[in-house]
Amino acid sequence: MARLNANSLGVAQEIIARYPVPRSALIPLLHLAQEQDGYVTEDAMAHIAELVGVTPAEVMGTCSFYEMLKREPVGEYMVNICNGISCHLLGSSDLIHHAEATLGVRPGGTTDDGKITLEAVECIAACIEAPCLQVNYRYRNRVTADDFDQLVSELRGDTAKVAPHGQLARVRQHIGDDRRAGVSPPGGQGEPAWMARNPSDNGGSAS
Amino acid sequence: MSAPAPPDLRIITSRFDIEDGHTLAGYERTGGYAGLRRALEMAPADVHSEVRNASLLGRGGAGFPAGVKWGFCPPGVWPRYLVVNGDESEPGTYKDRLLMERDPHQLIEGCLIACYALGLSQCFLYVRGEMAHAQERLAAALNEAYEAGFAGRNVLGAPDFSVDITLHWGAGAYIVGEETALIESLEGNRGMPRLKPPYFPASIGLYGKPTIVNNVETLANLPWIVSNGGEAFAAMGADNSTGTRVFAVSGHVASPGVFEVPFGTTTFRDIIFDSRYAGGMRPGRTLKTFIPGGASAPWFFEEHLDLPLEKTTVDQAGSMLGSGAIVVMDDTTDVVKACHNVVRFFARESCGKCTPCREGTSWLEKILSRLLAGQGRPQDLDLLMDVCDNISPGINWPPRQTTICPLGPSAVSPIASALERFRGEFEAYLPATAVTVTGVAS
Numbered sequence: 347m348a349r350l351n352a353n354s355l356g357v358a359q360e361i362i363a364r365y366p367v368p369r370s371a372l373i374p375l376l377h378l379a380q381e382q383d384g385y386v387t388e389d390a391m392a393h394i395a396e397l398v399g400v401t402p403a404e405v406m407g408t409c410s411f412y413e414m415l416k417r418e419p420v421g422e423y424m425v426n427i428c429n430g431i432s433c434h435l436l437g438s439s440d441l442i443h444h445a446e447a448t449l450g451v452r453p454g455g456t457t458d459d460g461k462i463t464l465e466a467v468e469c470i471a472a473c474i475e476a477p478c479l480q481v482n483y484r485y486r487n488r489v490t491a492d493d494f495d496q497l498v499s500e501l502r503g504d505t506a507k508v509a510p511h512g513q514l515a516r517v518r519q520h521i522g523d524d525r526r527a528g529v530s531p532p533g534g535q536g537e538p539a540w541m542a543r544n545p546s547d548n549g550g551s552a553s
Numbered sequence: 554m555s556a557p558a559p560p561d562l563r564i565i566t567s568r569f570d571i572e573d574g575h576t577l578a579g580y581e582r583t584g585g586y587a588g589l590r591r592a593l594e595m596a597p598a599d600v601h602s603e604v605r606n607a608s609l610l611g612r613g614g615a616g617f618p619a620g621v622k623w624g625f626c627p628p629g630v631w632p633r634y635l636v637v638n639g640d641e642s643e644p645g646t647y648k649d650r651l652l653m654e655r656d657p658h659q660l661i662e663g664c665l666i667a668c669y670a671l672g673l674s675q676c677f678l679y680v681r682g683e684m685a686h687a688q689e690r691l692a693a694a695l696n697e698a699y700e701a702g703f704a705g706r707n708v709l710g711a712p713d714f715s716v717d718i719t720l721h722w723g724a725g726a727y728i729v730g731e732e733t734a735l736i737e738s739l740e741g742n743r744g745m746p747r748l749k750p751p752y753f754p755a756s757i758g759l760y761g762k763p764t765i766v767n768n769v770e771t772l773a774n775l776p777w778i779v780s781n782g783g784e785a786f787a788a789m790g791a792d793n794s795t796g797t798r799v800f801a802v803s804g805h806v807a808s809p810g811v812f813e814v815p816f817g818t819t820t821f822r823d824i825i826f827d828s829r830y831a832g833g834m835r836p837g838r839t840l841k842t843f844i845p846g847g848a849s850a851p852w853f854f855e856e857h858l859d860l861p862l863e864k865t866t867v868d869q870a871g872s873m874l875g876s877g878a879i880v881v882m883d884d885t886t887d888v889v890k891a892c893h894n895v896v897r898f899f900a901r902e903s904c905g906k907c908t909p910c911r912e913g914t915s916w917l918e919k920i921l922s923r924l925l926a927g928q929g930r931p932q933d934l935d936l937l938m939d940v941c942d943n944i945s946p947g948i949n950w951p952p953r954q955t956t957i958c959p960l961g962p963s964a965v966s967p968i969a970s971a972l973e974r975f976r977g978e979f980e981a982y983l984p985a986t987a988v989t990v991t992g993v994a995s
Contacts, residue, residue: 364719366675367760372741373724377682398741411743411904412724414682426683430644431848431880432803434894468727468898469644469848470683473801473878474809483685514682515689519720520696525705527715530632530675532760537631539713541672544596 349393354382357518358397364521366531368398372408376415381512385416413467414483421456421463423501424511427479427489430469436476442466444491448498461502481508562789564797565773566813568656575690577697580658586703588776592666593711595779600670604775606783608795610816612648613638613730613768614847614876616864623671625755626763633763635668635676636754637772638735642681642727644848644898645878647801647811649769653680653687656773657694661718663772665708666779668716673765675717677739682723691720727902731958732766734904745904746958770799770877791817794863798877800824804843805883807832817863821845821853824862825881838883842974846875848895849963851950852970871950872966888978892971893921899964910961913944917964929983934972941965 350358358378362371375397379390391405398405409415427445429438442453445464449457453466472478475487479494486497500506509516568574568583580586592600605620626633637660641649653660664676678695680688695718698704706715721739723729729738733747736759751757758764774796778786787795794817802824803809812830814823825843826833834840842852851872853860860866867874882891900918905911917940920933930936938948945952945962948969952962972979 364717367740369741370677370721370739373682373738374722377722377724400741408741408743412682412726414725429894430898431844431891431894432645432809434891435804435880435882435886467683468901469642469646471641471647471650471681473645473647473803473880474811476803476809480683483683485686509685514685514722515692517689517692517696519692521699521705521717525699525702527675527706527717529717530634532632532762535632535674537629538672538674540669540711541597543713 348383348387348389350379350390350397351382354378358394360520362397364519364529366529369400371398372400372405373412373415376405376409376412377512377514380415381510381514384422384510384512385419388417419456419460420511421461422511423462423481423506423508424465424483425462425479425481425497425501426465426467426470426483427453428468428470428472428477429466430473432469432473433476433478438466438477441477441479441489441491441494445494448495459502462498481506482511483514484508562797562815563813564777564786565652565656565659565770566799566811568659569651575655575657575694577658577694577701580656584780585658585776586662588779589662589665589669589703590709592669592779593709593714597670597672600666600779603778603783604670607774607778607786608783608793609771609774609778609786610794610864611768612770612774612798612877614643614849614873616874619767619771622753622755622767623667623765625753626671626765627756630763631672632674633672633765634759635664635671635673636732636735636739636759636764636766637664637676637678637769638730638732638766639678639680639684639687639769640723640730640735641684641769641876642730643876643878644895645801645803645844645880646847646876647803648799648877650681650684650687651811652769652773652799653684654690657687657691658698659773659776660691660769661694661698661704663775664718665704665716666775667765667767667772669708669714671765673716675719677719677721677759679721679723679729679735679739682725684722688720688722695720726904727898728904728958728960731960734958735766736764743904745906748957790815791861791863793817793865798862798874800862800877800879802831802879802881804881805835805838805886806881807835814862817861819862820859821862821879822858824879825858831881834881834883838885841882841884841886842888842970843882844878844880846873847878848880848898849873849959849966850875851966852974854974868951873951888971888975889921889925889982892967893918893925895967896921896964899960903960907956907958907961909944909955910964913940913961914964916940917968924979924982927982927984931983933983934976934979937968937972941968 573579
């Protein structure tokens with residue numbers, strides 16, 4: 347549990363290089379730290395502060411604003427039951443009560459075996475699939491109590507094929523050096539070249 | 554009833570049923586990147602003109618004309634940035650996620666067209682944190698687009714047009730959908746809205762530079778507009794609400810779904826009851842109320858069903874189309890609980906910057922909670938309206954606000970709607986022995 351390891355550091359540097367101002371990389375880097383350790387450690391925040399040139403307190407300030415960034419360990423699987431209005435209308439309260447009874451924890455709590463953290467969350471944009479939930483931010487739609495029990499047994503047996511908590515996209519953006527346009531820093535840049543084009547002068551080889 | 558858009562009139566959901574529509578191969582096979590090629594044959598100002606002629610209204614919620622917003626960049630101030638608002642979080646809203654997951658290249662093409670038209674030299678694509686699949690699809694699509702020469706250095710081989718698209722993702726905060734909060738978040742800060750004026754980041758935005766913030770659906774329309782012309786787009790839909798729009802119909806309907814329909818001519822009755830859309834109420838049930846445009850919108854009732862899904866009409870009727878989220882409630886609905894659900898959302902998501910919102914939304918939530926717990930006081934119903942009046946003086950539509958952004962006034966909508974129409978249901982929660990408490994703060 348610590349600073350970013352060599353692998354994460356390489357990814358972090360690639361992310362930072364995509365922004366004109368390093369601080370903009372803060373949230374993606376906090377996600378990266380969470381991907382490495384399952385939550386955001388104090389050491390990781392201090393390391394990120396060094397990488398983007400701010401104080402650890404500033405990193406903490408940003409980190410503490412966002413619900414997905416956990417500063418304490420959570421279960422291997424975050425089970426987030428949607429409690430938005432559409433899911434509410436189709437029984438999310440019953441599903442949450444069922445989950446509480448099944449797991450023996452209240453929203454925000456983690457099961458004793460450290461497997462599952464239960465949360466009741468605001469609308470996760472799957473309203474036509476209500477009631478829905480996410481497991482480590484992957485959707486399960488139209489979830490019944492039986493579906494939920496099935497899910498829990500899969501998670502306990504590690505057969506659910508869900509990426510570990512902290513990992514979001516399994517594909518990262520990568521810009522090859524030969525394809526990079528280059529960041530556009532806020533200071534000292536003139537009008538972009540293509541703005542000089544006019545209808546009679548096509549300017550490029552596009553077509 | 555008006556007919557649904559035939560398949561060939563679907564503009565931005567045309568690839569939703571195509572298995573590989575999210576890949577570059579599938580996208581190009583179905584006409585993808587033709588709009589970008591066409592744009593690069595035009596002068597940037599002419600591309601802007603096409604978008605202005607299309608009268609494309611922003612699809613994020615406020616419904617401001619995109620072409621006009623684009624015109625607010627102060628001349629001679631560079632660089633300018635594009636920030637894509639993919640932080641879709643308004644309860645009931647479910648369209649940008651599908652557009653990002655199922656047709657990511659369409660969004661990328663729209664971004665490139667916008668950058669070309671306005672001289673925006675870098676694009677930041679801000680995707681909601683919880684949407685892992687959308688982030689993955691966009692990352693894969695961007696990697697393909699870079700590799701194939703559509704994005705990055707020398708777009709389509711043009712020596713003078715290069716622009717990077719940086720994929721960025723949030724970490725869970727509804728307020729970040731507000732465009733100045735989005736910029737704060739993109740700068741690595743807590744996502745709190747900025748003081749206005751300036752009203753538009755087009756003048757002072759990301760890193761203090763001119764910045765266009767556009768919604769995902771807005772940008773997804775650009776490839777079609779450039780390929781087919783702004784006038785062809787404006788010819789679809791109604792006079793002031795052109796093109797098509799994507800609506801998500803959820804709640805107590807037989808077939809909840811996401812539908813792209815001609816903007817401004819389809820009615821609420823069509824989209825809720827027609828078998829081609831949501832197919833009416835669940836068997837044996839009747840309509841009680843519906844939210845026409847996301848949790849922030851005042852509620853509509855039976856008498857509003859024949860209104861068209863058209864911006865001006867809905868605004869004048871006292872609500873808004875907002876983010877295209879229609880949430881339907883039938884006669885089984887406990888409106889006090891539904892109202893509490895929506896208010897709790899705003900109380901939880903208030904960023905805390907402005908006192909009327911921070912205190913007001915949390916007090917509204919507390920009062921409704923105690924009412925539901927059977928501990929309400931007789932004056933609580935008037936107290937709810939009084940708190941609403943403090944957040945949004947007069948409780949009118951469009952709302953006045955005492956706050957920097959509209960989140961606080963949004964919490965007023967469900968209470969004003971439900972309490973006016975269903976006051977008896979609120980009163981029924983008051984304990985029979987309730988004692989009027991006087992002379993103390995409630």
